[in-house]
Amino acid sequence: MFRRVLVKTLGLVGVTIQYGCIAHCTFEYIGEFVLCSGPSMEPTITNHDLIFSERLSRHFYRIEKGDIVIAKSPFDPKMNICKRVIGLEGDKVCTSSPSDVFKAHIYVPKGHVWLEGDNLRNSTDSRTYGPVPYALIRGRVCLKLWPPHSFGTLSKSPNKRIIPSE
Template identity: 75%
Template sequence: MGARVVGTCGAGGWRRARWRAGRASWAPYHCRMLRNALGKAFRFLGYTVQYGCIAHCAFEYLGGIVVCSGPSMEPTIQNSDIVFSESLSRHFYCIRKGDIVIVKSPNDPKSNICKRVIGLEGDKVCTSNPSDFLKSHSYVPKGHVWLEGDNLRNSTDSRCYGPVPYGLIRGRICLKCRTQLGLYENVEHAAAHFNCYSLNFCLLYTP
């Protein structure tokens, strides 16, 4: 009578079988976790891009709140004054003589300056300092403006670096509030009042 052979599985075989079964059961769970994590990351990235675009458009086409620092626009704008600048005027070429504007510095594009528009293209302007005995004059070239600080004796402006291209104008100052003896007592109060327009804070130097 023939002997029947029954297959057996040793301890190592059982461990391998259990490992394969456990791996098969955990694989879908890990895939779901990975998909959820990637989905959240992409959604967060999408919201960040959307909010960034909205903020950029608001700052670029509406305006922002600016904290001024420096003596060159005294007495009109004092050190630490808070001003609101609007950007629509520069987009529609509505900048006029006498306007106070925020401009990218011709000497340092990473910084902004605050000056008054003294001349537009074609205007004859005085290029001398107040202390000069002999006065010199020049004409503003096309597509440029002539900028000067109200504090002529303590201002670095077009008398030093010449006419400024119109494209460097970032905005026109239309409202001012003082941080010490003005309408508002501190920066936080002013920011809370203007948050319906913009929360764009930047330090504006007026050398």
């Protein structure tokens, strides 16, 4: 009897480990569900929106200007940030807000991206911490899942800060 219970327990542990490995690989290499918090991406993504972030684009360097990405925070590696890509390596970006009298420009260095929140007045982004290394990007946001009335792909930048490449 003890042997039968032990065999069933080990079998259950084995199946649990297998499914755990499959889930880990899926979330690490294909995509993940993210519950967003904070006002930095309003009105595109609001507090408590559920989004799906796919991870294949970052591996194939398919992140483009205008994409919304999930990245590790340059300030706190335990925290993820959700921001829009404004500039890629080699791009010249305006580092000041549209209402500033003096405009400052910076070139995005190789291996980096320039990230900004859609809510420019309430976002800590590349204007604060500078260009973000491409390696910190975890995935590209492709769908908003919750709330149901806003299900679908995400809209273009509401503040028109993306400048086409020259």
